[in-house]
Amino acid sequence: MRVGGRLSPPGRSHAELSTMSASHVAGQNALHLEWCPKYRYEMLRQERFIKACDEAVRGAAQRHGLKILELSVMPDHVHCVVEIPFAMSASEALRLLKGCSSRALFALEPKFRLRYPKGHFWSRGSFARAVGDANLETVRRYVRFDNDPYQQTLAA
Numbered sequence: 001m002r003v004g005g006r007l008s009p010p011g012r013s014h015a016e017l018s019t020m021s022a023s024h025v026a027g028q029n030a031l032h033l034e035w036c037p038k039y040r041y042e043m044l045r046q047e048r049f050i051k052a053c054d055e056a057v058r059g060a061a062q063r064h065g066l067k068i069l070e071l072s073v074m075p076d077h078v079h080c081v082v083e084i085p086f087a088m089s090a091s092e093a094l095r096l097l098k099g100c101s102s103r104a105l106f107a108l109e110p111k112f113r114l115r116y117p118k119g120h121f122w123s124r125g126s127f128a129r130a131v132g133d134a135n136l137e138t139v140r141r142y143v144r145f146d147n148d149p150y151q152q153t154l155a156a
Helices: 047-063 090-108 136-146
Strands: 021-022 025-027 030-037 068-073 078-083 122-129
Touching: 021 078, 030 090, 030 136, 047 078, 047 090, 068 136, 078 090, 078 136, 090 122
Parallel strands: none
Antiparallel strands: 021 025, 030 078, 030 122, 068 078
16 A cells, blocks of 8 residues: 555554563563664665565564564655564664664665665664553554655644
8 A cells, every 4th residue: 555655554453452471571562663864865765665675674573573563664764663572672673673674775776885885774863662652543643644754744
């Protein structure tokens, strides 16, 4: 499904946020993550780069036991709502998703090395928030609909 110039899977209801349990712990651990390319260059403008980034992030999540609830790849940043195991920190989840997607994007398009000769596709900065301090549906709606790539809504 195409929403607002990007690929987005059909949404799931709030009831699909599962309760995980591990040794002596049970609950929900969902995060809203955001990261952007180094220097905020709009490197993901072409549809094939958007698809490649989407597939790389989803593949990394599957390999490392993360569950992607929402994913939005924009030309100059990525938003992700992800459910992570209790033993994993937000910074580790970001490291895994950014590292795997960076490697896959450099493999797909070697010319990215001309822009980033040291091999760092993503910037060091990122954003992470537990969805528990905001309603899950509110965050998912923001990632799916309100994330305007050119921020035209801010001017209004």
